[in-house]
Amino acid sequence: MATQASRAAGRLMISPAVILLFLWMIVPLGMTIWFSFLRYNLLIPGGETFAGFENYHYFFTDPNFWPALWNTLTLVLGVLLITTVGGILLALLLDQPMFGQGIVRVLVIAPFFVMPTVSALVWKNMFMNPVNGLFAWIARTLGFAPFDFLSAAPLFSIILIVAWQWLPFATLILLTALQSLDSEQLEAAEMDGAGPVSRFFYIMLPHLARAATVVILIQTIFLLSVFAEILVTTNGGPGNASTNLTYLVYSQSLLQYDVGLGSAGGIVAVILANIVAIFLMRMIGKNLET
Amino acid sequence: MGQIELKGVTKRFGDVEVIPPLDLQINEGEFVVFVGPSGCGKSTLLRLIAGLEDTTGGRIEIDGKDATDLRPAQRRLAMVFQSYALYPHMSVRKNIAFPLKMAKLSQAEIDKKVEGAAKVLNLSSYLDRRPGQLSGGQRQRVAIGRAIVREPAAFLFDEPLSNLDAALRVNMRLEISELHNSLKTTMIYVTHDQVEAMTMADKIVVLQAGRIEQVGTPLELYRTPKNRFVAGFIGSPKMNFIGGTEAQKHGAHEIGIRPEHITVGTSGDWQGRVTVSEHLGSDTYLHVQTDHGIINVRSAGNVDVHHGDTVWLTPETANIHKFDANGSAV
Ligand SMILES: Nc1ncnc2c1ncn2[C@@H]1O[C@H](COP(=O)(O)OP(=O)(O)OP(=O)(O)O)[C@@H](O)[C@H]1O
Ligand SMILES: [Mg+2]
Numbered sequence: 001m002a003t004q005a006s007r008a009a010g011r012l013m014i015s016p017a018v019i020l021l022f023l024w025m026i027v028p029l030g031m032t033i034w035f036s037f038l039r040y041n042l043l044i045p046g047g048e049t050f051a052g053f054e055n056y057h058y059f060f061t062d063p064n065f066w067p068a069l070w071n072t073l074t075l076v077l078g079v080l081l082i083t084t085v086g087g088i089l090l091a092l093l094l095d096q097p098m099f100g101q102g103i104v105r106v107l108v109i110a111p112f113f114v115m116p117t118v119s120a121l122v123w124k125n126m127f128m129n130p131v132n133g134l135f136a137w138i139a140r141t142l143g144f145a146p147f148d149f150l151s152a153a154p155l156f157s158i159i160l161i162v163a164w165q166w167l168p169f170a171t172l173i174l175l176t177a178l179q180s181l182d183s184e185q186l187e188a189a190e191m192d193g194a195g196p197v198s199r200f201f202y203i204m205l206p207h208l209a210r211a212a213t214v215v216i217l218i219q220t221i222f223l224l225s226v227f228a229e230i231l232v233t234t235n236g237g238p239g240n241a242s243t244n245l246t247y248l249v250y251s252q253s254l255l256q257y258d259v260g261l262g263s264a265g266g267i268v269a270v271i272l273a274n275i276v277a278i279f280l281m282r283m284i285g286k287n288l289e290t
Numbered sequence: 291m292g293q294i295e296l297k298g299v300t301k302r303f304g305d306v307e308v309i310p311p312l313d314l315q316i317n318e319g320e321f322v323v324f325v326g327p328s329g330c331g332k333s334t335l336l337r338l339i340a341g342l343e344d345t346t347g348g349r350i351e352i353d354g355k356d357a358t359d360l361r362p363a364q365r366r367l368a369m370v371f372q373s374y375a376l377y378p379h380m381s382v383r384k385n386i387a388f389p390l391k392m393a394k395l396s397q398a399e400i401d402k403k404v405e406g407a408a409k410v411l412n413l414s415s416y417l418d419r420r421p422g423q424l425s426g427g428q429r430q431r432v433a434i435g436r437a438i439v440r441e442p443a444a445f446l447f448d449e450p451l452s453n454l455d456a457a458l459r460v461n462m463r464l465e466i467s468e469l470h471n472s473l474k475t476t477m478i479y480v481t482h483d484q485v486e487a488m489t490m491a492d493k494i495v496v497l498q499a500g501r502i503e504q505v506g507t508p509l510e511l512y513r514t515p516k517n518r519f520v521a522g523f524i525g526s527p528k529m530n531f532i533g534g535t536e537a538q539k540h541g542a543h544e545i546g547i548r549p550e551h552i553t554v555g556t557s558g559d560w561q562g563r564v565t566v567s568e569h570l571g572s573d574t575y576l577h578v579q580t581d582h583g584i585i586n587v588r589s590a591g592n593v594d595v596h597h598g599d600t601v602w603l604t605p606e607t608a609n610i611h612k613f614d615a616n617g618s619a620v
Contacts (some may be wrong), residue, residue, distance in 0.1 A: 144334045182373065182375065184371045184372075184373050184375040184378075185375045187342050187362075187369075187371070187375070187378060188369065188371060188375035188376075188377075188436075189361050189377075189388070190342070190361075190363065191340060191341075191342070191363065191367070191368065191369050191389050192389035192392055192436070192440070193361070193389055193392035194363075194388075194392050194394055195364035198392060202388070203377060203379070205378075206377075206379040207379070209379075249413075
């Protein structure tokens, strides 16, 4: 791609794909923005009228809005914390030479291949169920009263389920990063008198910083829109205890048939995601520079 | 401080015996070079001394005390790795300070020592850079700096110059030699470059397949190699080996003669045809096809012979090395 002509030709060649992708993004976004300014309820077909910022006003003053925002952030931060810390520990463990390493690694990755709905249902019915669940059985065997996870600590339970799904991803990325660490650096540190703990904090952790940044950035994007796990376990409840922004948008537009309000919520969620992304980039994006 | 003794040290990786039982004495303040062909176990031996590998058998003594089971940090040795192994996320200052920080020295003391080392190694103006922003030679110096601040009992170098270009290598070679002269600390230096070995060493240890072939000063190895392997390994260009009747004339299975111990003339012992002539100005290297095979000759100054010329070669009788059927010198 050195000459002007080849660069122009290159642009021409990729333009159909770029245009298609751009339309793919901009049409739904444009329509959502348009709907968000309409009084648009599916129960009153044909009655769409321009509403201005009314939908936004209703969305922000909805009593569920602030709790949902709070839940969203708790969910994201909680899962990030568990997956990065847990991922680093698991990666350290899997990096040790051990019997059956290959199989263990495949097993660790396995949760990532399970559909969110399925894994949430498995957790709900087989682990956290206060009557039939494994945890309840363990509690009873030890002589405690079973704990009803999904109604007593709904958000925490969902954080657990989502973290379980994302842990393999974090582990995998961090493990590859760990394996790319030059063993001579560790040996040099060992000769310099650094014990295992110092070696971890001074050599390994800085080496993992870049991979951890990637993990955090990618996960944040997906975690802001967690939905299936909430839908099949708690339905956002009890009350609004486990309602996040995505679920709030769903409940408004589809459960209350209010497309206008839902669209406004969607736009708010998009803006919020962008704000979070900008903050993240500012804070940790520096790590990605060489 | 800095006397190292290996007694029957053995190393196996699984079933492969990389180092058969080996004894070696390294005296205080000596500059010892391990040379040998690739894969002969030089790095392994160095790592055994450093404590980065466990011995399979035998004892390692440092300053008269058993160090076989000591951890690397407790042996008071410093190592400079082939890849430098600098910590990429730390500045040069922090890199050099790292061993001191691990030894829990006070910040004032650390600063003083780091500045001192930086001055010795001409690194003062780079202290706040990251290793990635340095040239190869500068990185090498940082690695050496990190080693000298600890004031170790001995330095271990594993092919420290092999990543540098030829001119820089000569420079760094001198710098390391100077460092040794001023610090007077024991140094063990691994290389497969016999020029480095000859120029730097007080004592050379020639290794082959984990065995020590010969230990001696550079000139001892040059003048009286114990066997055919050492004779062929030390010296550049390589010694010429001639077998058959010519060797029997000297009462040996095989004779060896160094290229610089052959004179070129219009009459002499062996007649041959020049296949390649390399004129360096200071020296002339000739490859001569004779009845005894190709013979390399090195003559001082410029000798006016070229490809295709017929020449006569005369070996200096005093410098002919004789070997028996096992390759040992007789
Ligand atoms: N971790 C290991 N496991 C098995 N074999 C090994 C291991 N490390 C080294 N070896 C073997 O030990 C022998 C000596 O290796 P070593 O690295 O000491 O060679 P070297 O003399 O340093 O060679 P070079 O000049 O190429 O660096 C080699 O045959 C190598 O294959
Ligand atoms: Mg080596």
